[in-house]
Amino acid sequence: MVTVGVVACVVERRLAQGRLRCPACSGRLAGWGYARVRVIRGENGVGWRLRPRRSRCGGCGGTHVLLPVSCLLRRADGVAVIWAGLAGKAAGLGYRPVARLLGRPASTVRDWLARFASRAGAVRGLFTVWLCALDTDPPPLAPAGPAVADAVAAVTAAAAAAARRWAGRLVSLSPGELASSVSAGLLLAPGFAPERANTSSS
Numbered sequence: 001m002v003t004v005g006v007v008a009c010v011v012e013r014r015l016a017q018g019r020l021r022c023p024a025c026s027g028r029l030a031g032w033g034y035a036r037v038r039v040i041r042g043e044n045g046v047g048w049r050l051r052p053r054r055s056r057c058g059g060c061g062g063t064h065v066l067l068p069v070s071c072l073l074r075r076a077d078g079v080a081v082i083w084a085g086l087a088g089k090a091a092g093l094g095y096r097p098v099a100r101l102l103g104r105p106a107s108t109v110r111d112w113l114a115r116f117a118s119r120a121g122a123v124r125g126l127f128t129v130w131l132c133a134l135d136t137d138p139p140p141l142a143p144a145g146p147a148v149a150d151a152v153a154a155v156t157a158a159a160a161a162a163a164r165r166w167a168g169r170l171v172s173l174s175p176g177e178l179a180s181s182v183s184a185g186l187l188l189a190p191g192f193a194p195e196r197a198n199t200s201s202s
Protein backbone atom coordinates (compact mmCIF):
# COMPACT_ATOMS: atom_id res chain seq x y z
CA MET A 1 0.00 0.00 0.00
CA VAL A 2 1.42 3.34 -1.06
CA THR A 3 0.53 6.77 0.19
CA VAL A 4 -0.22 9.78 -1.96
CA GLY A 5 0.20 13.20 -0.39
CA VAL A 6 -2.73 15.44 -1.22
CA VAL A 7 -4.68 18.17 0.53
CA ALA A 8 -7.58 16.39 2.28
CA CYS A 9 -10.34 18.74 1.11
CA VAL A 10 -9.66 18.14 -2.59
CA VAL A 11 -9.27 14.36 -2.48
CA GLU A 12 -12.91 13.54 -3.25
CA ARG A 13 -13.12 16.01 -6.13
CA ARG A 14 -9.90 14.75 -7.68
CA LEU A 15 -10.97 11.14 -7.27
CA ALA A 16 -14.31 11.87 -8.94
CA GLN A 17 -12.55 13.65 -11.81
CA GLY A 18 -10.05 10.83 -12.26
CA ARG A 19 -7.17 13.21 -11.60
CA LEU A 20 -5.34 11.11 -9.03
CA ARG A 21 -2.83 8.71 -10.55
CA CYS A 22 -1.41 5.44 -9.32
CA PRO A 23 2.18 5.89 -8.09
CA ALA A 24 3.03 2.43 -9.47
CA CYS A 25 1.58 2.48 -12.99
CA SER A 26 0.02 5.97 -13.45
CA GLY A 27 -3.45 4.42 -13.87
CA ARG A 28 -6.48 6.31 -12.63
CA LEU A 29 -7.43 5.92 -8.98
CA ALA A 30 -11.06 5.52 -7.90
CA GLY A 31 -12.56 5.57 -4.40
CA TRP A 32 -12.34 2.24 -2.60
CA GLY A 33 -13.68 2.71 0.92
CA TYR A 34 -11.66 4.01 3.81
CA ALA A 35 -8.66 2.98 5.84
CA ARG A 36 -9.06 2.57 9.59
CA VAL A 37 -9.59 5.64 11.71
CA ARG A 38 -6.52 6.88 13.53
CA VAL A 39 -5.86 9.75 15.88
CA ILE A 40 -3.12 12.17 14.83
CA ARG A 41 -1.42 14.20 17.55
CA GLY A 42 -1.09 17.84 16.57
CA GLU A 43 0.53 20.89 18.06
CA ASN A 44 -0.15 21.91 21.67
CA GLY A 45 -1.60 18.49 22.43
CA VAL A 46 -4.54 18.98 20.06
CA GLY A 47 -5.31 15.79 18.17
CA TRP A 48 -7.70 14.98 15.37
CA ARG A 49 -9.39 11.90 13.98
CA LEU A 50 -8.30 10.90 10.51
CA ARG A 51 -10.20 8.46 8.33
CA PRO A 52 -8.00 8.23 5.23
CA ARG A 53 -9.62 7.58 1.89
CA ARG A 54 -8.61 4.35 0.26
CA SER A 55 -8.42 4.12 -3.52
CA ARG A 56 -8.00 1.42 -6.14
CA CYS A 57 -6.08 1.69 -9.37
CA GLY A 58 -8.01 0.99 -12.57
CA GLY A 59 -4.78 -0.15 -14.22
CA CYS A 60 -2.87 -2.50 -11.92
CA GLY A 61 -5.63 -3.02 -9.33
CA GLY A 62 -3.39 -1.93 -6.47
CA THR A 63 -4.94 -0.13 -3.50
CA HIS A 64 -3.53 3.11 -2.13
CA VAL A 65 -4.28 5.18 0.93
CA LEU A 66 -4.66 8.90 0.27
CA LEU A 67 -3.01 10.62 3.18
CA PRO A 68 -3.40 14.37 3.75
CA VAL A 69 -0.21 16.44 3.62
CA SER A 70 -0.64 17.22 7.32
CA CYS A 71 0.48 13.66 8.09
CA LEU A 72 3.34 11.31 7.38
CA LEU A 73 3.00 7.60 6.76
CA ARG A 74 3.45 5.48 9.90
CA ARG A 75 3.70 8.51 12.19
CA ALA A 76 1.10 9.29 14.84
CA ASP A 77 2.24 12.90 15.13
CA GLY A 78 1.20 15.53 12.61
CA VAL A 79 3.84 16.81 10.22
CA ALA A 80 3.75 20.28 11.85
CA VAL A 81 5.00 18.76 15.11
CA ILE A 82 7.59 16.56 13.42
CA TRP A 83 8.84 19.41 11.28
CA ALA A 84 9.19 21.62 14.37
CA GLY A 85 11.41 18.89 15.80
CA LEU A 86 13.55 18.69 12.67
CA ALA A 87 13.87 22.49 12.62
CA GLY A 88 14.93 22.41 16.27
CA LYS A 89 17.64 19.89 15.42
CA ALA A 90 18.71 22.06 12.48
CA ALA A 91 19.01 24.98 14.91
CA GLY A 92 21.46 22.95 17.00
CA LEU A 93 19.23 21.41 19.68
CA GLY A 94 19.63 17.80 20.78
CA TYR A 95 16.74 15.36 20.86
CA ARG A 96 16.08 15.74 24.59
CA PRO A 97 15.52 19.56 24.49
CA VAL A 98 13.45 19.15 21.31
CA ALA A 99 11.32 16.49 23.02
CA ARG A 100 10.77 18.74 26.03
CA LEU A 101 9.79 21.68 23.81
CA LEU A 102 7.31 19.57 21.87
CA GLY A 103 5.99 17.55 24.81
CA ARG A 104 6.84 14.26 23.11
CA PRO A 105 8.75 11.21 24.38
CA ALA A 106 12.51 11.55 23.90
CA SER A 107 12.65 8.14 22.21
CA THR A 108 10.06 9.24 19.63
CA VAL A 109 11.94 12.43 18.80
CA ARG A 110 15.26 10.60 18.64
CA ASP A 111 13.71 8.22 16.11
CA TRP A 112 12.46 11.10 13.90
CA LEU A 113 15.84 12.81 13.96
CA ALA A 114 17.81 9.62 13.27
CA ARG A 115 15.57 8.66 10.35
CA PHE A 116 15.76 12.13 8.84
CA ALA A 117 19.53 12.34 9.35
CA SER A 118 19.98 9.01 7.54
CA ARG A 119 18.49 10.53 4.36
CA ALA A 120 19.35 14.19 4.83
CA GLY A 121 21.63 14.29 1.78
CA ALA A 122 18.91 12.81 -0.44
CA VAL A 123 16.31 15.22 0.96
CA ARG A 124 18.58 18.18 0.32
CA GLY A 125 19.24 17.02 -3.24
CA LEU A 126 15.56 16.42 -3.98
CA PHE A 127 14.39 19.78 -2.65
CA THR A 128 17.21 21.66 -4.32
CA VAL A 129 15.86 20.28 -7.60
CA TRP A 130 12.38 21.43 -6.61
CA LEU A 131 13.69 24.84 -5.62
CA CYS A 132 15.26 25.33 -9.04
CA ALA A 133 12.13 24.02 -10.79
CA LEU A 134 9.92 26.44 -8.87
CA ASP A 135 12.16 29.47 -9.19
CA THR A 136 14.50 29.89 -12.15
CA ASP A 137 16.57 32.41 -10.20
CA PRO A 138 16.32 31.28 -6.57
CA PRO A 139 18.14 33.03 -3.73
CA PRO A 140 21.46 31.21 -3.16
CA LEU A 141 21.16 28.27 -0.79
CA ALA A 142 24.02 28.86 1.63
CA PRO A 143 25.44 25.85 3.45
CA ALA A 144 23.58 25.75 6.76
CA GLY A 145 26.08 23.45 8.49
CA PRO A 146 25.39 19.82 9.39
CA ALA A 147 23.54 17.65 6.88
CA VAL A 148 20.22 17.88 8.74
CA ALA A 149 20.42 21.68 8.77
CA ASP A 150 21.22 21.74 5.04
CA ALA A 151 18.26 19.48 4.30
CA VAL A 152 15.85 21.56 6.41
CA ALA A 153 17.13 24.71 4.69
CA ALA A 154 16.54 23.23 1.24
CA VAL A 155 12.95 22.20 2.07
CA THR A 156 12.25 25.61 3.61
CA ALA A 157 13.64 27.40 0.55
CA ALA A 158 11.55 25.23 -1.78
CA ALA A 159 8.39 25.99 0.25
CA ALA A 160 9.16 29.71 0.02
CA ALA A 161 9.68 29.39 -3.75
CA ALA A 162 6.33 27.55 -4.06
CA ALA A 163 4.62 30.33 -2.12
CA ARG A 164 6.15 32.97 -4.43
CA ARG A 165 5.30 31.06 -7.57
CA TRP A 166 1.70 30.26 -6.64
CA ALA A 167 0.92 33.34 -4.55
CA GLY A 168 -2.84 33.85 -4.43
CA ARG A 169 -3.54 30.73 -6.49
CA LEU A 170 -2.81 27.91 -4.08
CA VAL A 171 -3.40 27.27 -0.42
CA SER A 172 0.14 27.73 0.79
CA LEU A 173 2.05 24.71 2.06
CA SER A 174 4.33 24.87 5.07
CA PRO A 175 7.80 23.32 4.65
CA GLY A 176 6.62 20.23 6.51
CA GLU A 177 3.53 19.90 4.32
CA LEU A 178 5.62 20.32 1.19
CA ALA A 179 8.02 17.66 2.46
CA SER A 180 5.06 15.34 3.08
CA SER A 181 3.56 15.99 -0.35
CA VAL A 182 6.76 15.67 -2.36
CA SER A 183 7.84 12.51 -0.52
CA ALA A 184 4.32 11.02 -0.86
CA GLY A 185 4.18 10.78 2.93
CA LEU A 186 7.40 8.75 3.08
CA LEU A 187 9.71 11.43 4.52
CA LEU A 188 10.41 9.30 7.61
CA ALA A 189 9.16 5.93 6.34
CA PRO A 190 10.84 2.95 4.71
CA GLY A 191 10.75 3.20 0.95
CA PHE A 192 11.59 6.91 0.68
CA ALA A 193 12.78 7.16 -2.90
CA PRO A 194 13.73 10.64 -4.14
CA GLU A 195 13.84 9.44 -7.74
CA ARG A 196 10.15 8.45 -7.54
CA ALA A 197 9.04 11.47 -5.53
CA ASN A 198 5.57 12.85 -6.07
CA THR A 199 5.37 15.48 -8.75
CA SER A 200 1.61 15.83 -9.18
CA SER A 201 0.18 16.70 -5.75
CA SER A 202 -0.62 20.13 -4.45
Ligand SMILES: [Zn+2]
Pocket residue numbers: 022023024025026027057058059060061062
Ligand atom coordinates in the same frame (compact mmCIF):
# COMPACT_ATOMS: atom_id res chain seq x y z
ZN1 LIG B 1 -1.65 1.10 -10.78
